[in-house]
Amino acid sequence: MRLFRDASYSFLSGRRRAYMLSLSLIAIGVGSVAIHRGLNAGVEFTGGTMLQVQFSEPTNVAELRDVLNAAGITGEQIQPLRSGGGDAEEYLFRVPTDDEAGLEGVREQVTAGLAARFGDAGFEVRQAEAIGPKVGDELQTKATLAILLSFLLTLIYLAFRFEWRFGFAAVIATMHDLLITIGFISIMNIEISLATVAALLTIIGYSLNDTIVVFDRVRENLKKKRKEGYEATLDRSINETLPRTVLTSGTTLTALVALFVLGGGVIRPFALVLILGIVVGTYSSIFVASPALLEIHRAVRRRAGRAAHAAG
Amino acid sequence: MFATVKWRLVWIGLLVLLCGWALLPKEDADGNTVPALKLGLDLQGGMHLEVEVDMTQAPPDADLDDAVDRTLTTLRNRIDQFGVEEPTIQRAGDRIIVELAGIDDPDRAKSIVEQSAFMEFKIITDGQALIAQLDRMDRAIVAAVGVENLRSTQLETQIDLGEVLGAIDSAASITSQDTTAAAPGPGGGTPDSAVRQVAPDSSTPGAAPQGAVPQHSADSAAQDSVTDATLRPLTGMLAAGRVPGEFLVALQDQPTVVAWLDLPEVQALIPRDVTLHWGVEEVPAGGSTFLPLYVLEAEPLITGDELADAGPANRDPTFNQPIVPFETTRRGARIFERGTAQNVNNYMAIVLDNRVQSYAVIRSVLSRRAQIELSPGASFQEAQDLALVLRAGALPLPIRIAAEYTVGASLGEDSIRQGRTAFIVGVAGVVVLVIAYYRVAGVIAVGALSIYVILMLGGLAGLEANLTLPGIAGLILSIGMAVDANVLIFERIREELDAGKTPRTAVDAGFGNALSAIVDANLTTLITGIILFQFGTGPVRGFAVTLCIGILASFFSAIYVTRTLFTIYLNRRGSNESVSI
16 A cells, blocks of 8 residues: 655645744634633642542532532532543542642541542542642643753754754744644643643654654755745645654554553543644644755744845 | 575574563562563553642751652652552652552552651640630630631530530530440540550540639630620630540531631740641531641650550450550650650640550550550551551651542453454454555565564563553554655555566665655654654653664565565566556
């Protein structure tokens, strides 16, 4: 089987449409973040208590909310772990806390409330997490630093391996993927947990990976000094690597879909973020990275031309 | 050519054997077989605690670094005695991370970690020192809190208290008539109780110099609550206890009293030579529940520092109450003897972490061996845990749990099952896709991929990394990505074949040209993995480790294994056959 044999699509000629699409996706994401007043940060980052509870009988959010409020809990979030909205048997409770002292006892309060309503045998706490706000702040700083640092290091690596403009274009493409994925996270109201941050970092890695394969070919084709313009060389490189781009995305997505469908409730948001990231990363390595390279190339040439003109 | 292939196969075979060996179950020091791939907390069930030393209660010249180290040692002692398999107790900055895998009672483990276990023996005073100051304290509270606030918060409790005081009086008179059914103090009620050689106060609390004074204070409180309660806020909430120096506070009033006693104005009025301590035992009387407040001598007879050994816990033979025997040091014994000799017939309280655990009357001089009797509601397990923490020593400073993570074993089992299914289905999907697309070359890639999986699991076992749920996700993801290197190579070979090269040249050129892309792509992902490892904790670290090992293993499997298998395929193929790719 062979897909895209001798493909010669003109990807770059449609780049303005791609810009529009990317910008609108980013705008929708930013809008969603603004409407939600920031991202839905998990207790790891805000400080607070998380409980994953399995009930022996299906129950619903409204009932659980009553139980928790009666137990003196406020500001709680209740999320069923099986999709579908109606009654479910497994729920996640999150109770934010903003002072160190408030951390103690929330879990006991919740379990006491649940025991009063469902009986000791009616539910099981399968997982619990209590994070002080100080630890939360630290984790937040760490996560942000991790993302920034991975950008910086790859930029340095690419500048060293390629030319600086390749590194620059690759970072633009990766930022693009990150922004769209964050927008998607906001729209789907997926919680930002440590796993989500891990997913974002993986997307950065994957997106760079994809872009680098194309750029590697661009570099090779530029060396061959064919009698064709920069734009045509870029298009040729994208087309030549197209089968690989599609197949690798295909195999990775296959693995991720299996994870999404079968991996269980806790891993599902993680898999979903990765699936979207891979799709966007594949798109950006074709429609964002190379166009960015072209724009940088032209800007540099224009400036060089002006400088030459001024000098002459 | 053939010789090189042979050697390559030998190398691959050796590496696979090495990984296979790393994956064999091992025997630990105790001769138990443990699986080579350790499961992380999230898969096995267990508890992760991040503990901080509470420096707010430290003397100003305390050294945090030293306090953390000493806390670490104490916690390690305690957990060793608690008997958890392979606990992780390590310092991370100013925090201590405690990981206990596979424990079935996280609350108990947590309380063993959290208890300061600071033990003191103190004499219960007659309470006069406090009673003499009550008037001034009341006035200080009124001044600090304001009359209006007191009126609004206190009105109902004042009325309740009047009735309750009556109930306590009658209870006291019953006990004085019926000594055997006495409502004993926490340490009381047993003939050989609270402290061995110390006879209990079974001779009835009523018969003790259960002072006219507390009685008086109770009376005056009752009157005050009728006449001008708001001017006597503290006195109004105190009722006479069962022994002198013990006062009872209704459970619902306790937080209020704690807050009032914390006022600096009130603190200043507490005489220097006494301290106030709450008891742990809840005392029922007149349909309400009370918490005792004790007026103790500030200077302890002896502290836990002089403890040489404690436990094992057992039960009082007569009354079946849990008791913890202990032994003091030689020096401690001398101090103890001297102290108790001066206080025969006085009451002595056993104070643990600032709360009075139990008390008893001192009948004779105490020396090296004695025992602590727990309050009547305590379970045998609590006694065992108390013996454990006393043996392991007190914490230098109180600690605070900054973060806590517990996973039940059933969730871990579910996660493993789901992870395994997702793994099998994901891999099967990738295999079908690759073979359908590349035919024989696809089969070669799958062969390389299976060696990749063995290398990866062997690497995880060899590095003693824990397999976590995000780790399994990383594994599945990296399989999808491991195919990438093969895809890059195969696409190159196809291009070279299209360009009219002979199969052998095309394969050589394909591998050669794909190399730079593979190196660049893998290295950038490796950078991300290393950063993740550096910044992540727990499960995320598991993901990062899997990702990094995955990248190295996939690099090897694509460049070396695929190449070898491909060469074998080319050698066996008939000379006129085309390459199936």
